[in-house]
Amino acid sequence: MGRILVTGVGLISSIGNTVAANRKSLTEAHSGIEKASFLQSRYTSLLPFGEIKQSTEVLAGLMPITQPQVTRTDLIALHALKEAIDDAQLSEQELRKHSTALISASTVGGMCLTDHMYADANAPVPTGSPYLSSYSNSASTLFLQSFFNIGGIVNTFNTACSSSANAIMYGARLLQNGLAERAIVGGTDSLAKFTINGFNALMILSDAPCRPFDVARKGLNLGEAGAFIILEKEENIAPSQKVYAELKGYGNSNDAYHPSSTSENADGPFLCMQEALQTAGLQPDDIDFINAHGTATENNDETESVAMLRLFDKVPAFASTKSYTGHTLGAAGAVEAIYSILNLHHQEIYPSLNFETPIEKTGLIPVQAYEKRSLHYVMSNSFGFGGNCSSLIFGQYR
Template structure:
């Protein structure tokens, strides 16, 4: 594939608001997980909750979109000058030439949960002020971002479980390459809700304490919430020889079709996604200096991903950053794409927070203390329920971009 510039990205999670706070948490190996205090969730687990959402309604003219998910989206879009960069792109190309590609798992389902608590006692009717289309509907996120910026280009919501925030990069790339748009706003947003918390609890997948990906004593997931955004655009002459630019070099997508909630035990689909991403980037496994693992911290998921990784790579440094942010579900792919970009920008491999004793049976070069390293290309994995998989390859510098394009 032709490399695409990944510019002006931002992320907000329990690890911090914006890039500086996120980078500081990763550098220090600091987690944002805390005992669950989400209203209505009487569960003995930890969550990655973003403070302040309850006090930050969406812009007044967009009040019909007001819900926890869109509030977090707005909170993130106002970090790191991202909103200004989008408006600059609109000024350059026109509102009809900027597309929106958002990943989410449950969108504003919390609004439906709250509406059901307020339904009419006599006839069961939902309250008149409940608006499914602009809150709970998965498309509400893309519609909100589109309305927030006054865009008139195509808008898409992808809801493929925990690969959603990565798959939006593939959707955006296809529209960019066909010439339908000039710039894509890509991202993912997912927020805490009772459906998610009690759903994972019913599957017996919630960890009683902070999650410990790839640790010998890993015992489940910590659910988090996050929003991450970035701009994807075709290479421009001024960036062609920019050795600091971050580029999307390769994308791999696959489907296990193995089980609704368990990965293929040998990581078949994960392996296919990673191999496809490398091939589309025109790179070999040895060109990758770091892999951001999907790493949910469940025994079976981490084992399957390890088998897939070791079948493709030979002792590549790797870690899961979900120990810092929690598993942010539909936002995870976008959040970890931004973390991969930060790793390239700052030449660092982030620690796998909370993993004090990496499981030796997994055979990984698992990084438990953040360290600096010369990185030119990194890979980020996102795998979802139903075996929906996506791997992304990002690179820093002009050399990889030219090599990938010629391949």
């Protein structure tokens, strides 16, 4: 089977509206976690968020006409996917082919419009709601399919925080099994009162910028983002075509330990990283850098550290970019996959922010300063609720 290559990327997050703007913020250690400007929630003034620095109305400027059922989640996805398609120089004809697949991910979906749909349902004379069709997590995928006239296999993943990592994995499998010539993979999520209230009920939201892998970590900051990657088989691309990196391996596991926590011995994280190495044909000491899941919650950072100590004789350099963007939920796997691709493409690593003191049980210290470094293989971890854990390995294209 031929190699699977990354030929296009698109990204919007709280630290930039393009891939280049995101990289600039990462190299300058500039976080996008701050007070939100556009979010309407009782927690807007109380908690920091990784909010995209554009209003929904501005994002809607990409649309030829205004459609009330198109959500902020959809528009964020549209922004990111347009950049990825342009970057890979895909034509309208190529998008329409049955060999072009779209595999996206979302956990929020249209829940950002819950209040609108609730008001419609409780109107004195109910007449239906334009927001009902956009409420599911798959609505953003169908919107993208329709907007870009994508003609191949279309699917949506919702496995919580590992959603878009699993979308990338699924797209790679389509290519390997001859079911697509190219796969557009990624995910999108927006900030929404529904999810904010849910995470607040779990008591894992921090009232300050998050501190991944720090002993004094207080919890995560929610963020929003859209991120998409174009995957193509090596034999299908032109010799002159731009290539960012190779998707070398991937792994998924489920420890089924707890609805929102991983087990103390970190079976799920350990097994998915181990499987990623196996599919890549690599050994643990081949990994040069890890973009850790690193949510800054009490459970995740300790168990992810335990898993790394189990797998690696010497834990590679690692960091968590959630200290820049916040936790972007279903988009996180794709966001951090792109950051891993940038690591390789530019031979550089981006530091964790706000770290001071290591967790006593594990003693691991993330990278704390921007570095230029020779990198061959980068691992990106994404661990979801219910114990659904995924790891991706990207390799330098040579």
